[in-house]
Amino acid sequence: MGVSRFAPLLFVALLAGCGTTPLPAPTPTTTPSPTYGPPPPTGLSLSVGQVEAGLGHRASVLTLTNRDTAPRKVTGYPDLKILAGDGSPLDVEVLHETSYFASDPGPQDLTLQPGEKALSVLAWSATVTSGDQHTGAAVSVIPIPGEPVQKQPLKTDLGTTDTVKLSAWASRIGN
Template structure:
């Protein structure tokens, strides 16, 4: 007998199907409101002289106010879904990559009412100076809006000309080269 796998659609949570002693849970990147009540997506990207910045947007898609404190908890995943070995530098520590005022601002609490948004950003350099190791390229972001909150994973996609992001928008890769580090800015009300 072939295992049955049910896929979720229209924001419905994935349904697990059982096959013998193995529970199969589909991995679906679907729109909707994650368990944390905060949906995170890419907002815009900038690149100059090897320095890269990707802005992220958090939307309170739930029905209750949510508080974002400090910095998001993020990991970068490679094309196979494995976490990259990357040091995440928050706030002033990101000056190790580049001194950017928005990244060194002190963190605080951002209270988001339903429908409200906040932003953060990640900063890295595309420098490759260690030919003994392959370059590190993040293709997906695994993020919790705050440490300990439920995580969500997404492919950062940026549409052309400031249009709303869609599933078929071009993907942005986080091309770290051999630097092994990424900076994270504190949450900021938008």
């Protein structure tokens, strides 16, 4: 009997699940969205990283860049909603806590100098148990109170969980 062509993949998948260390945090990207437009030229600009996956978990890094000429204070958690394809918000609970991909440092005061960035990790499980599966097409984010809403495309295959985890803004992603 020959070795399955999937054996190396199965070995890697099993090996990945053996340790207690989560996968590396997703890498942020800054590709402008053709649907929602490029980042704003001034103010606090949001970009959304590609979706990373591991053992049924998914995550994307939210990157907030200070495009002003003066320092900006950032604290707490982004105000985030998952949007359906038509732009309407889905009924998804946003939990402020540690996820499979990143620890949550909790709210902290950050001062972003011009060009500096703050990061937050949006994570979810693609678990399917019973009921209807839900998929988001975008996110709507108010980076800090008083700032305008920014929308970015982001496919979120939520399975049947209807829950996401979001870490607080931080200068780096912790595991």
